[in-house]
Amino acid sequence: MIALLIRDLRLAMRAGGGFGLGLAFFLIVSTLVPFGVGPEGDILSRIAPGILWVGALLACLLSLDRIFQLDFEDGSLDLLATSPIPLEGIVAIKALAHWLVTGLPLTLAAPFFGALMQLESPGFSWIFVTLLLGTPALSMIGAFGAALTVGLKRGGLLMSLLVLPLYIPTLIFGAEAATRGMAGFSATTPLLMMAGITAGSIALLPFAASAALRVNLR
Amino acid sequence: MSQSTTNRSTKRSLGQRMNALWEYANPVKFMALSGKVLPWAVALCVITLVPGLIWGFFFTPEAANFGNSVKIIYVHVPSSTMAINIWVMMLVTSLIWLIRRHHVSALAAKAAAMIGVTMTVISLITGAVWGQPMWGTYWAWDPRLTSFLILFLFYLGYMALWAAIENPDTAADLTSVLCVVGSVFALLSRYAVNFWNQGLHQGASLSLDKEEHVSDVYWQPLVLAIIGFGFLFVVLLLVRTRTEVRRRRLHALMARERMIDA
Numbered sequence: 001m002i003a004l005l006i007r008d009l010r011l012a013m014r015a016g017g018g019f020g021l022g023l024a025f026f027l028i029v030s031t032l033v034p035f036g037v038g039p040e041g042d043i044l045s046r047i048a049p050g051i052l053w054v055g056a057l058l059a060c061l062l063s064l065d066r067i068f069q070l071d072f073e074d075g076s077l078d079l080l081a082t083s084p085i086p087l088e089g090i091v092a093i094k095a096l097a098h099w100l101v102t103g104l105p106l107t108l109a110a111p112f113f114g115a116l117m118q119l120e121s122p123g124f125s126w127i128f129v130t131l132l133l134g135t136p137a138l139s140m141i142g143a144f145g146a147a148l149t150v151g152l153k154r155g156g157l158l159m160s161l162l163v164l165p166l167y168i169p170t171l172i173f174g175a176e177a178a179t180r181g182m183a184g185f186s187a188t189t190p191l192l193m194m195a196g197i198t199a200g201s202i203a204l205l206p207f208a209a210s211a212a213l214r215v216n217l218r
Numbered sequence: 219m220s221q222s223t224t225n226r227s228t229k230r231s232l233g234q235r236m237n238a239l240w241e242y243a244n245p246v247k248f249m250a251l252s253g254k255v256l257p258w259a260v261a262l263c264v265i266t267l268v269p270g271l272i273w274g275f276f277f278t279p280e281a282a283n284f285g286n287s288v289k290i291i292y293v294h295v296p297s298s299t300m301a302i303n304i305w306v307m308m309l310v311t312s313l314i315w316l317i318r319r320h321h322v323s324a325l326a327a328k329a330a331a332m333i334g335v336t337m338t339v340i341s342l343i344t345g346a347v348w349g350q351p352m353w354g355t356y357w358a359w360d361p362r363l364t365s366f367l368i369l370f371l372f373y374l375g376y377m378a379l380w381a382a383i384e385n386p387d388t389a390a391d392l393t394s395v396l397c398v399v400g401s402v403f404a405l406l407s408r409y410a411v412n413f414w415n416q417g418l419h420q421g422a423s424l425s426l427d428k429e430e431h432v433s434d435v436y437w438q439p440l441v442l443a444i445i446g447f448g449f450l451f452v453v454l455l456l457v458r459t460r461t462e463v464r465r466r467r468l469h470a471l472m473a474r475e476r477m478i479d480a
Contacts, residue, residue, distance in 0.1 A: 144399065148379065148392050158382050162396065165371040169406040172414045190413070197406065208399050215391040 001085055001093050008097035012066070022059040022102040023109055029055035030113040041118045048117035049178035052127055055113075056106045057138060057167055061160055063102050064142040067094050068150040068213070077150075081217055087210035092202070095136075095143040095209075103135030119182075126181035130194065134174040137198040140205050141166045147209040151216040170197050243320035245463050252456045259453045267446025274439035287348055288436070294344040295440060296447035297337045301369060304334035304451065308376075309401045312394035322459065324390035325466070327397065328380055329458035333451060335373040342366055364411045372400050386466065 033051050034044055071077040080090050110131050111124040119127065145163035149155030177190035242248050274292035308327045315324040345363065346356040357363065379396055383389035 169410040172410040
């Protein structure tokens with residue numbers, strides 16, 4: 001399993017754009033929003049947590065089709081499916097690799113991009129914490145969506161239609177926790193709810209995703 | 219999938235009465251039974267829906283602060299009720315397909331999705347039409363409204379997945395998995411949205427608790443209209459499922475023709 005993780009990470013690094021593209025996209029979103037809504041600091045700092053969350057979510061969505069698509073096309077997914085590791089484990093490892101390549105860099109970079117959005121100083125740590133707890137759920141839910149659409153020729157657009165509604169609860173609780181924390185209110189409830197969604201997704205979705213993969217590999 | 223082999227053994231161990239019920243999952247028996255039921259369902263739909271709507275629209279008084287706009291309730295509430303219940307029905311049929319692999323079940327879920335999305339749209343539009351004069355806005359990010367918008371998105375994704383996959387069995391499997399996972403997330407969204415924003419929408423119009431209930435004058439035709447919408451759904455579902463079964467047969471026939479030609 002660790003070998004698979006290292007292989008996936010190495011592929012993502014060498015193919016270029018694994019780390020880079022998601023981050024660049026996130027940077028562009030944080031640059032475009034002030035152009036759209038105007039440079040006034042108070043408006044920007046009020047919407048900053050939400051925009052950062054939506055930006056991270058979209059950046060995550062961009063790279064989802066890489067999780068299974070390439071392996072499906074060159075046949076290595078069939079080999080992985082017949083390997084001694086259960087398919088559920090492979091799905092979980094691939095989601096983890098996706099998170100390490102997109103979710104983690106986004107989380108680390110979010111406070112810096114927050115500065116562009118005039119985020120107030122308590123907000124930096126809140127954005128970091130909420131994204132750290134929330135992005136694993138995004139990767140896992142995304143892996144499920146990618147598993148559903150892996151057999152399709154042009155599955156990208158369809159996958160976003162399937163995955164985005166599934167992202168709604170995570171987004172609501174994550175952005176709400178960040179906003180509340182920044183404003184100095186208690187953010188425990190949304191934070192716990194979001195952590196619960198993350199834990200539940202990691203525990204249960206590998207089964208659903210591998211069921212979908214088995215259908216697609218049939 | 220290995221269910222088909224395990225299916226037979228569980229089928230034998232189940233009681234005789236259960237087997238009698240499952241027999242209607244056989245397409246031939248389903249077509250025969252549904253063909254007989256359909257006219258009755260149409261009749262029941264007409265005798266509940268038409269009087270319900272006419273009673274509601276023309277023979278109820280204007281409400282004190284709503285005027286005539288109160289009458290939109292006779293379309294809005296039944297369609298909302300159906301929109302949610304149709305998703306639940308799709309969840310049940312999807313589970314039946316995943317567990318017992320009855321084709322009629324998967325086709326019924328596919329047939330229901332289109333009706334469900336239509337009901338959701340009707341509910342959203344009538345709500346917007348009502349909201350404009352009453353709340354002063356077509357749309358508010360109220361929990362109930364937002365939940366329905368999310369439900370609409372789930373229906374769209376479900377139908378898009380059906381449309382995108384060519385192999386019918388693969389499509390049935392994947393959409394069923396999506397429906398099960400989607401139901402969990404739809405439920406989560408419902409609570410997340412409640413938490414996110416407190417709303418304008420009034421509470422239940424039909425709870426058994428008399429306190430928040432609408433007045434009896436409106437309640438009686440409303441119940442009739444809801445029953446009517448229920449039968450309307452049954453009629454549409456039967457017609458659409460029968461169409462799907464026939465379409466499947468046509469495909470089989472065409473495939474056979476091609477085999478003979480080749």
